[in-house]
Structures are given as C-alpha cells and as structure tokens.
Amino acid sequence: MSRRGFLALGAGATAAVGLAACSSGGNSSSGAKIGPTSPLVAQAEQARRAGNANVQSVTLDAVLSEVDLGGVQVKTWTFGDSLPGREIRVKRGEVLHALLTNRLPQPTSIHWHGLALRNDMDGVPDVTQAAVAPEGNFTYEFAVPDAGTYWFHPHVGVQLDRGLYAPLIVEDPEAGANYDSELVIVLDDWLDGTGTDPDAVLDNLRKNGMVMGGATDSAMPEMGHGAMPGMTGVGKSNVLGGDAGDVSYPYMLANGRIASAPTSFEGRAGQRIRLRLINAGGDTAFRVGVPGVAMHVTHTDGFPVVAPGGVDSVLLGMGERIDAIITVPEQGVPVLAIPEGKEAPYAQVLLHSGASRAGTANDAAVAQLKMSGIATVADFTAAPGVTLPDKKPDVTHDLTLAGPGEKYDWTINGRPFDPQSGLPIQQGQRVRLRFVNDSDMFHPMHLHGHTFQVRGANGKGPRKDTVIVLPRETVEVDFDANNPGQWLTHCHNIYHGEAGMMTVVSYVE
Ligand SMILES: [Cu+2]
Known part of the structure; x- marks a missing residue:
C-alpha cells in the first residue's frame, strides 16, 4: 500500500484517537498562565x-x-x-x-x-x-x-x-575526568545553497501536500540516491520503524565538512576520548560508530546513564546528543556518521593514532557498521544520581502525533500549533507526557526547559530532553514541574515542527 493510501486510512483513525485523547488530573479548568515575564520566572532564576x-x-x-x-x-x-x-x-x-x-x-x-x-x-x-x-x-x-x-x-x-x-x-x-581528551562532533544534513534552501523545501512539501511515497510512488521511482536536493520522500529504516525522512540531502556533514575533506583529531593509542555527539540535522537520524572500537555511552542529552557496556554504534535523532568514551586503537580509524535509512553519503571525522593516520572508511567498513548492533533509547537507564524519585503523576497529558495532512500539516491532538493554547500544568506537579505516534514516521519529540525521564520497561529509562517516538508506538516521559513558564514541546524534525507539530506545556497558577 502506498503511503498516500495509508494516510487516507490514517486520517479517520486520527480523528477517533483525537476525541479519545484527554488529559487527566490537575487543572483542566486552568488558572492564569505563568508567562515569561512572571515574577515566578525571575524567582526561579534567583534560586539557580x-x-x-x-x-x-x-x-x-x-x-x-x-x-x-x-x-x-x-x-x-x-x-x-x-x-x-x-x-x-x-x-x-x-x-x-x-x-x-x-x-x-x-x-x-x-x-x-x-x-x-x-x-x-x-x-x-x-x-x-x-x-x-x-x-x-x-x-x-x-x-x-x-x-x-x-x-x-x-x-x-x-x-x-x-x-x-x-x-x-x-x-x-x-x-573528575575519566578520560584524556574530548572530541565534539556536530552532525548535519546539508542542502542549503545547493540549488535550493530550507524555505524552498518547506514550500515544496506544502505544495505537494503529502509526502510522495518513495519507491511505492511510480511517478518517482528512484527517490533518495541521485534525487534532486530537497526532493521529498526518502528511504525506509528498520531501526526507525518506517520512513527515514521527508527530504533528500546531497551532503552529510561532520563538523561542517563532507566525508572527502574531513576534519581530524590527533589521538594516541590507548588514549581515552570522550566523544560528544550532537545531531543538528533537520530531517536525518544518524548511526554513529567507530569500526572495530567499542563505544561506552556515558550520557544521553547531557545526563549520566548506567554504562550498558560497549556498543558498536548509537542512534541519534535530530536534536539528540550522546556522550561516549572510546579508546584510541593502534591504527587510525574514522568516526563514522551514517544517515540512517537514507541513500546519502556518510560523514566522518578522522581519528589518527600517532603516526598511524586514519584513512577514509572503505565501503566494507560502512556496510559492516550499517549491519552492526545499534544502541537506542531502550538500552539506557538513568544513573542513580539523576533518577527521578518514584511518584505517581499528578497530571498526564496525551500528545497524539499525526500527519502529514493534505497541505503537509503535522499535528498534535489533531490541531496545528497555536502559541496561545497548551497543556496546563502546575508548579510542583509530577507530570507525565504520553507521546502517541499515530503516523508512519518517527518523531524526535523535544521538551524545552526540562530534562524528563523516559519510562523504560521497568519505568526507569534515561534522562533526556529529546526522545524518538517510533511509528505507531507510545513513549511516556515524566518530569517534575520545577521551572515555571511557557515551554514548547515539539518534533525536532524541523519540517514537521514548522508544519504544526508543536504545542506548549503551560504552567498555570
Ligand atoms: Cu516529526
């Protein structure tokens, strides 16, 4: 079934879910909003x-x-x-x-x-x-x-x-640092100035309405590889549970450079390096790994996690960060960032090991990393020091994520973004957000001003501010309302967010 057909069916389901979605507990008849200029905001800053x-x-x-x-x-x-x-x-x-x-x-x-x-x-x-x-x-x-x-x-x-x-x-x-040196790597999907720009891409998405269905759309049989920059519709990913993105990009960057002209890091064998990985992409999740070198993840979105042991690669949705410690091997080796599910080039940073200079990854290494084990949010648990104390939520808000509509609209609870309306919460509450993905694409959902705890299998997942919600799945996150104000929560796919998939977590009196 084409995505278009699937979407037509999805619309009815969305309406039904939209009616069923509700908020429980707390302040449904809300008091006055606590805005950015409220004295309570200044007080919270004073305390910090x-x-x-x-x-x-x-x-x-x-x-x-x-x-x-x-x-x-x-x-x-x-x-x-x-x-x-x-x-x-x-x-x-x-x-x-x-x-x-x-x-x-x-x-x-x-x-x-x-x-x-x-x-x-x-x-x-x-x-x-x-x-x-x-x-x-x-x-x-x-x-x-x-x-x-x-x-x-x-x-x-x-x-x-x-x-x-x-x-x-x-x-x-x-x-105390348990590493010798740091390597910050910012990843990005790039099309600006290549015959198009992000505003033109968004216009194009809206003009075409729904996203074209990739390989299932006969008019566009070969999307992705070789497609025009900014062309809509790309490949699929098992790790992402469906569509890998809406936009094709001609370049992938690590620290501002394409793979054929990478930046490099002067390491020495045995040195422990803290990788700080940041996905600044608009529409691309990355699989990051170092061929033959185990990554020991220490932090998700800035907050410490229980070490899950060495992993081959990690998944980074848009807006997410991962810190991981690696040991520099005897031979230089590239740190690879492969766009997950997209037929686009990879990006890399060369990690030299003294006189052993890292070369560009060969096809076999890239292929192997694509097939390797990949750590996702489900593999991480917050470190004891940053685990939220057990508490029943005082208020729960459902956020049903749906789209794309006819004009490429993406919605939360059936509505496009309205800065004036939001999900009321009160200072001091334990808040639960339930992200219910009623679409065929993953959404990295970001909350401003707080670091929630993802509810994992045993209730205790990692602390994060951005979490991937896979197609047709629900992710629950908890946080303590201790930072008064009006806080955006939205999809960090920039095109989804700008097309409406945003709402406000709204402190009220
Ligand atoms: Cu999204």
Missing part, C-alpha cells in the same frame, strides 16, 4: 544563581556566509561566519551572557537546546519573546544549571536547517 557566579560573555552575529564544505562552496547563514558556529564552553553554575545581533534578512532568535534555563531566555517567538528583527539585537542572560552536552540554534521557521548551530558544552567543576 549564586551571588558570586562567574559571568561568561559572548557575541553571536547571525550573518550571511559563504562556506567551504570541503571543495563545495555554499552560500548559507551562520553564527559568526563559521560552520558550525564557535563552541561555547561554560561551567555549571556560571551565567552565560550572549549578545545576538541579527544580520539576516529574516527575524531570528536563539534557543538553548536542553537547558533548564529561565523561561524568558528560551528563544521561542510568540511564546517567550518577540523575534529579533533584521538589524536588531537581543541579550540572552541566564544561569546554567546542569552540566552536559548541549547546543543552540534559532527557533524561527526552518533556519535551523541552514548553518545556524553550534555546541554548548557545560563542564561539571566537581566531576
């Missing part, structure tokens, strides 16, 4: 901020750039004319002061992905601030509460799918 906290100041200029991807020149938008943007590195408890200047032809903003920061600094236009107009500026200033691997990007339109992203690393001043 030590009087003598060190302040780190950075400037971030969002600019038009011409970037070299490694022999491929593209016009795009970046922070500071760099791809990725320059890493920001702070210590937990410090205050970050960032002056954003907008030199773009569109309004913009910055969202600090994964941080439990003050609501008025969260960077979501119409929810936490006004968008920053072209030639305007905005000062972000907030206490940084938790150590971990984070990143930042705009929260306007599909700007994220240009070059506007950078790592934000928060060090723990009290943690």
Whole structure:
C-alpha cells in the first residue's frame, strides 16, 4: 500500500484517537498562565544563581556566509561566519551572557537546546519573546544549571536547517575526568545553497501536500540516491520503524565538512576520548560508530546513564546528543556518521593514532557498521544520581502525533500549533507526557526547559530532553514541574515542527 493510501486510512483513525485523547488530573479548568515575564520566572532564576557566579560573555552575529564544505562552496547563514558556529564552553553554575545581533534578512532568535534555563531566555517567538528583527539585537542572560552536552540554534521557521548551530558544552567543576581528551562532533544534513534552501523545501512539501511515497510512488521511482536536493520522500529504516525522512540531502556533514575533506583529531593509542555527539540535522537520524572500537555511552542529552557496556554504534535523532568514551586503537580509524535509512553519503571525522593516520572508511567498513548492533533509547537507564524519585503523576497529558495532512500539516491532538493554547500544568506537579505516534514516521519529540525521564520497561529509562517516538508506538516521559513558564514541546524534525507539530506545556497558577 502506498503511503498516500495509508494516510487516507490514517486520517479517520486520527480523528477517533483525537476525541479519545484527554488529559487527566490537575487543572483542566486552568488558572492564569505563568508567562515569561512572571515574577515566578525571575524567582526561579534567583534560586539557580549564586551571588558570586562567574559571568561568561559572548557575541553571536547571525550573518550571511559563504562556506567551504570541503571543495563545495555554499552560500548559507551562520553564527559568526563559521560552520558550525564557535563552541561555547561554560561551567555549571556560571551565567552565560550572549549578545545576538541579527544580520539576516529574516527575524531570528536563539534557543538553548536542553537547558533548564529561565523561561524568558528560551528563544521561542510568540511564546517567550518577540523575534529579533533584521538589524536588531537581543541579550540572552541566564544561569546554567546542569552540566552536559548541549547546543543552540534559532527557533524561527526552518533556519535551523541552514548553518545556524553550534555546541554548548557545560563542564561539571566537581566531576573528575575519566578520560584524556574530548572530541565534539556536530552532525548535519546539508542542502542549503545547493540549488535550493530550507524555505524552498518547506514550500515544496506544502505544495505537494503529502509526502510522495518513495519507491511505492511510480511517478518517482528512484527517490533518495541521485534525487534532486530537497526532493521529498526518502528511504525506509528498520531501526526507525518506517520512513527515514521527508527530504533528500546531497551532503552529510561532520563538523561542517563532507566525508572527502574531513576534519581530524590527533589521538594516541590507548588514549581515552570522550566523544560528544550532537545531531543538528533537520530531517536525518544518524548511526554513529567507530569500526572495530567499542563505544561506552556515558550520557544521553547531557545526563549520566548506567554504562550498558560497549556498543558498536548509537542512534541519534535530530536534536539528540550522546556522550561516549572510546579508546584510541593502534591504527587510525574514522568516526563514522551514517544517515540512517537514507541513500546519502556518510560523514566522518578522522581519528589518527600517532603516526598511524586514519584513512577514509572503505565501503566494507560502512556496510559492516550499517549491519552492526545499534544502541537506542531502550538500552539506557538513568544513573542513580539523576533518577527521578518514584511518584505517581499528578497530571498526564496525551500528545497524539499525526500527519502529514493534505497541505503537509503535522499535528498534535489533531490541531496545528497555536502559541496561545497548551497543556496546563502546575508548579510542583509530577507530570507525565504520553507521546502517541499515530503516523508512519518517527518523531524526535523535544521538551524545552526540562530534562524528563523516559519510562523504560521497568519505568526507569534515561534522562533526556529529546526522545524518538517510533511509528505507531507510545513513549511516556515524566518530569517534575520545577521551572515555571511557557515551554514548547515539539518534533525536532524541523519540517514537521514548522508544519504544526508543536504545542506548549503551560504552567498555570
Ligand atoms: Cu516529526
């Protein structure tokens, strides 16, 4: 059955589920919303901020750039004319002061992905601030509460799918390092400036309505490999339970470079390296692995996990991060990032081992990694120190994820995004969100301002802020409502989010 036919059936089911979906407990007749300018937001910040906290100041200029991807020149938008943007590195408890200047032809903003920061600094236009107009500026200033691997990007339109992203690393001043060195790798799917751009891709998706059904659509028999950049409809993935994406990309990048001109890291045999992996892609999940080298995962989305033992590869949905420790082998070896389920090139960073220089991966190594064991969210458990105490939820909200509709609409509970309406919760509550995927594609669902605990088989999965919800599956996450404000929750597929798959977790009095 084609996806189109399947979708037609799905629409009826969605309506029924939409009616059945409800919220239980708590404050259905809600009090006044606690907005970003509420004194409660300032109070929460006060409690986070030590009087003598060190302040780190950075400037971030969002600019038009011409970037070299490694022999491929593209016009795009970046922070500071760099791809990725320059890493920001702070210590937990410090205050970050960032002056954003907008030199773009569109309004913009910055969202600090994964941080439990003050609501008025969260960077979501119409929810936490006004968008920053072209030639305007905005000062972000907030206490940084938790150590971990984070990143930042705009929260306007599909700007994220240009070059506007950078790592934000928060060090723990009290943690003893059990590694020798760090390697931060930002992954991205790239099409900007290759004859199209993300705005044109979204227009195209909306014009075509539903996504074309990949190989099942006779008009477009060979989607994916060799397809026009930005063309819709791509391959399928068992790991992702169905469609691997909606958009085909001609390039995959690791730290801003294509595989034929990679960046490299000077390692020594036996050295322990902490990989900090960040997926900044718009529509692509990555399988990341180092051929012949076990990865020991230590953190998911910044928070520690119980070590599951060495794994061959890890799955990273859009917006997700994984930290893993590897030991540099005698021979240099590439760190590979393969777009999961897409017929697109891989990306890599070369890990040299002293005089043994890593070469580009050969086809056999890539094929082997594709077949190797892959760790997903189900394989991780929060470390004891960050496990939420057992508690029955005070309020449960269902979020039924559906789409694409006729105009490429993606919805939550049957409705497109409305910044004014949301899911009410109250300070102090244990909140459960149930992401119910009623579509044929995976959705990496992200919650702003909190790090939830995914409910695993025994109730205790990893702490995360972005979790993949596979087609036709339900994922439950719990968090304690301790950061007042209006917080977006949305699909981190940028095209799904912009096409409506967003809503607001709304603190009310
Ligand atoms: Cu989605």
